[in-house]
Amino acid sequence: MRRIILFNILMTLILVSCGVPQVDFDALKEENNKLKKEIAECQLTPTQILEQAHEYYDALEYTKSKERLEVLIDKYPNSSETKKGKVLLEKVKKGILQAKKMLNKDKQTEGNNTEDYKKAIAKMTKKYDAVNEVTWYSDKSSIDVNTKSYFQIYIGKKDSHKSWLGFSINYFTKKDWLFIQRIEIDVDGKIYDIEEDIPGEFNSKEESGGKREWIDRVVKQLEIPMIKSIASGKKVKITFFGKENVDSRTLSKMEKKAMQNVLKAFDAIRELK
Numbered sequence: 001m002r003r004i005i006l007f008n009i010l011m012t013l014i015l016v017s018c019g020v021p022q023v024d025f026d027a028l029k030e031e032n033n034k035l036k037k038e039i040a041e042c043q044l045t046p047t048q049i050l051e052q053a054h055e056y057y058d059a060l061e062y063t064k065s066k067e068r069l070e071v072l073i074d075k076y077p078n079s080s081e082t083k084k085g086k087v088l089l090e091k092v093k094k095g096i097l098q099a100k101k102m103l104n105k106d107k108q109t110e111g112n113n114t115e116d117y118k119k120a121i122a123k124m125t126k127k128y129d130a131v132n133e134v135t136w137y138s139d140k141s142s143i144d145v146n147t148k149s150y151f152q153i154y155i156g157k158k159d160s161h162k163s164w165l166g167f168s169i170n171y172f173t174k175k176d177w178l179f180i181q182r183i184e185i186d187v188d189g190k191i192y193d194i195e196e197d198i199p200g201e202f203n204s205k206e207e208s209g210g211k212r213e214w215i216d217r218v219v220k221q222l223e224i225p226m227i228k229s230i231a232s233g234k235k236v237k238i239t240f241f242g243k244e245n246v247d248s249r250t251l252s253k254m255e256k257k258a259m260q261n262v263l264k265a266f267d268a269i270r271e272l273k
Contacts, residue, residue: 046072046081053088062095120265124155134158137265139258147172147208151238151251153219153227153262155269163269165219165262167227169194171240171247174210178242183215185226187233192226213240231259 044052049072056065069089076082124137137155138144150170157163169183180202183194194215196202204213219227230236236256239248 046076046079049075050081050085050088053085053092057088057092057095060095060099062092062099065092066096116264117268117271120261120268123261124265137262137269139261141254141258143170146170146212146214147210149173149249151230151255151259153259155262155266156218157269163266165224165227165266166217167219167223168214168216169238170212170214172207172210172212173247176245177204177211178213178240178245178247179204180213180215180240180242182241184239184241185230186235186237186239187226187229188235190229192229227259228263231256231263 049068053065053068053072056062056068066089069085069092072079072085073082073089121137123140125140125142127136127138128134129136135157137157138152142152142154143150148170149172151167153165153167155163156166171178171180181195185192185194196215197217201217202213202215204211206212230251233251233256236251237248238251239246
């Protein structure tokens with residue numbers, strides 16, 4: 001074998017010195033490397049082949065482990081290492097089957113996620129803000145006029161890796177200003193409070209012969225349980241506490257259903273990241 005390698009090396013030097021085309025030189029070089037690998041393979045002992053198979057098995061590379069074990073069984077059928085290899089081969093085959101099942105399950109899950117995404121997004125109105133490079137999603141039933149009171153949530157999506165929830169609470173009246181300082185939400189007896197994080201988050205404006213007050217901000221992580229609770233609550237009462245007066249109303253079924261739709265769309269968007 002060593003003579004063959006020396007011969008190939010000698011031939012390579014001769015070809016190079018004689019100006020042989022690069023293609024022929026590369027082919028001879030590849031053949032020489034292949035021959036070296038075959039020689040190295042022939043020199044492996046049964047113990048070394050079995051060790052390789054174990055290393056691949058531990059690394060969860062079942063196909064490569066199987067290939068090593070098949071070589072072992074074929075070349076050394078009566079060795080003690082082959083007996084151990086046959087036991088390992090059964091484990092490897094189970095690992096291959098399990099990996100295939102997991103792959104099929106992942107494909108099915110991915111397919112289901114895609115369908116869920118399509119169904120959820122179909123219920124959304126989608127608008128792109130070119131200035132801020134943000135895509136906004138809101139439920140198709142969401143109120144888009146300022147002259148009504150509402151509580152709604154929406155989704156902001158900056159790119160394929162960043163999305164967030166926002167909420168908007170709008171209060172409209174043709175009576176006196178409340179100058180809202182705090183909002184209390186009663187969900188089936190459980191109370192949640194919404195206050196300003198920074199001064200000026202409660203906005204106010206005269207509009208269409210009435211008075212509009214509102215707050216619009218990103219949903220904080222700690223507020224997500226509150227949003228989910230409101231969306232699924234049986235009776236949700238929202239109370240606006242002003243400087244001197246208080247006003248309240250009950251959230252409609254349509255508002256809660258819209259929130260549920262947005263939450264499903266938000267989950268679907270994050271699943272497909």
